[in-house]
Amino acid sequence: MENKAHALAAGLFLLLLGIALAACVFWFQGDHTARTHYTVVARSGVPGLNLKAPVKLRGVEVGWVDSIGFDPDDPRQILVGITVDATAPVSATTHAQLGLQGVTGLSFVSLEEADAQAALTRAPAGARIALKPTLLDRLAESGPLLLAGFAETAGRLNALLSDDNRAQLQRTLAKLEQTATDTSRLMAALQPSAQQLPTVLKDADTTAQRASAALREIETLAVDGRALAADLRARTGVLDRMDAAAQQVQTTSRHLELALVGDTPQRTRPLVSDLSAASRSIERAAHDLGEQPQSLLFGRGARPPGPGERGFEERLKAAAP
Structure with a gap:
């Protein structure tokens, strides 16, 4: 009986131990996460x-x-x-x-x-x-459209690279090569001029400075010319007054000559004649200065040729319309 009791106790112990081991395994292998x-x-x-x-x-x-x-x-x-x-x-x-x-x-x-970056809302x-x-899915969906576009592009390239277009392209490339050669020659020809360009620019600067000085001189001359014109107008006024005085003297001398010609003694007549001649000389001088006021500064110019003199016919031809 005792042997059977011991065997039963050992069997129960082994059974409980197996159940415990199974529970441990299930516990450790189980997922308890929510x-x-x-x-x-x-x-x-x-x-x-x-x-x-x-x-x-x-x-x-x-x-x-x-x-x-x-x-x-x-x-x-x-x-x-x-x-x-x-x-x-x-x-x-x-x-x-x-x-x-x-x-x-x-x-x-x-x-x-x-x-x-937005607030989290579960x-x-x-x-x-x-x-x-995904990107691959979108590419797969658009694949037929891409293939159609590639086919159209290939067709256009074939049309562009036809025999005539290739020949035209070759001629264009040849012309471009010739243009490049001509450009190189032109640059080689312009190189000496380019080397002289600083000197030319320096000369141009000097010329500009001289032109500026000349403009300043012209401006000064213009100011002097305006002053000279004002002076000439003043002198012309003086000449007009001299002309009026000469005419008055001539008139006075004529009246004096007429008044004295009948009863003036013989010795006073030369004096009257001299006064008359002087007044006529003053009148002619005033008249000449009125016609040529510049003679006060530059001298009296040559009188134009009259009838019968040399150059009179050329003068008439030049004056004719």
């Missing part, structure tokens, strides 16, 4: 995405994919169920994209924030997150 479920809605395909594929939030793994299937309400949509750590900052503006895991071809779900449990196409 999780939240979301649904990723994909309008396009999800190639390479499998169950238990990781879910990453800005590069940090926060969960996994637990279901993939079509939307029963809209079969064109694919619903991907994900389980995410409840502490992960999934906001209402978070969107999903598919990323590649190295070179295996397998995909994972990458959660990204639309605006990382998405409610079970919320739907839109799956946006």
